[in-house]
Amino acid sequence: MNIFMNILDWFTAPLSYDFMVRAILISGFIGIVCAVLSCFMTLKGWALMGDAVSHSVTPGVVLAHILGLPFAIGAFVFGVGSVLAIGFIKSHTRIKEYTVIGLVFTGFFAFGLVLISKNPSNIDLNHILFGNILGISTSDLIQTLVIGIFTLITVLILRKDLLLFCFDPIHARSIGLNVDVLYYVLLTLLSLTIVVALQAVGIILVVAMLVTPGAIAYLLTDRFDHMIGYAVLSGVFSNVIGTYISYYLDASTGGCIVVLQTLLFVMVMIFAPKYGLLRKKLYR
């Protein structure tokens, strides 16, 4: 009974703070959006692309701040801009895709750093790089919710086409689907999700939220619908519990979330019923 009360207390005590209630709810919501998209990222092998877009967003966030625009607009413009730049350079030069990605995102990111250092007013580099979910403003909260819900609905509607695009673009094309459009739709959804996730974990760790839940789920099931379910479960769990842990440890929220997520992955990697290392060892 005492233990039960202690556990209950552990969960309820932080809720007496308004900012914690907000942080926990929004990080859970962000967990859902990222988890759904992470399934496509995992299957398409787009981790580096996620990393690229998230870093490229930096100058957009800073410029939006300077111009007094919602940060989401700046982030989105530069996110999509980086994608277009990568696509253009890849198709017009002989340089290989991964090299192009590395080249573009570091360029964008560096430009962002220059902008921040020349406008030291009230932009906190740390918040951009590492997130600031405990101090999220109401307008940022609304932005995050609106973009997140829009992204979720779009993915839900296009789920089957996107899955087919990931699995077999040749067949997608042979039945008349526009594969180029699907490619850019998925990248735009990626940019939007990154905009959503920025608040929670910042630019540096965003890619973890876009890869890890999908990877966890991929080891747990052979069915795509179940995969989305597992990804959402693990995403929401690590975001919410990670926020709690950061409260008690007084440690970086983004850091706690991603460490928890990674631990979850390691456990699944070892104990997953079908694809876990343990099972492979035992039944070989």
Place this chain on the structure above:
Amino acid sequence: MSIQVENLTVDYNGKVALHGANLHLGAGAIAGLVGMNGSGKSTLFKAIMGFVAPSSGQVLINNLPIRRAQKQGLVAYIPQSEEVDWNFPVSVHDVVMMGRYGYMNFLRIPSKRDRQVVKDSLTKVQMWDYRDRQIGELSGGQKKRAFLARALAQQGTLMLLDEPFTGVDVKTEKAIIELLLELKAQGHTILISTHDLNSISTFCDQVVFINQTILAYGATQDIFTQENLARTFGEIIPNIKTDRD
């Protein structure tokens, strides 16, 4: 159903992969595409699928440009095994249902008819019992039959098969050939690339020789000759039975 390739030239960054190729196949034909690696076989497939833009010439399917033909679901493609990610979390049934997407609205919710066609297609290739298997859990022959079922479900009347017999047991090969002959009788046009030259005269009624361009095409008994094989393969003529031997 017909396919018409007119004076098709394709180049990649200045390197010509296919030059001035002409080909016409009518309804109810199985055509074996014969050529070495790098002869332009896959380029021809890509051009017919609309994956590469020709620098000159055109491909018409049923007198329609490629995109229009594809929108009508006329072109079914059966990929090589290496092109598929077998770890992908989809079941056999999911894959075959993908053949029906063109018939569904944008939400891709299967109708009763879609489900029936998928069931019939799977039954036709004896894969209905395996419908819930993840695709990686199949044998080589079963994998091939699953994708064949998808092409059947799509009801495309032009079928492109890229090396369908590699990694496939004799039983499946026989089953595939029987199915192709049946489709031919129904008026389908089938273009099939294969390394197995010996089997060509057994079930292909047409042969297409390719080496940077289409050297010759026509009825197997007329053109499947040592001479054409020599033109296609150069000095390294494989030991093949032709009808004229």
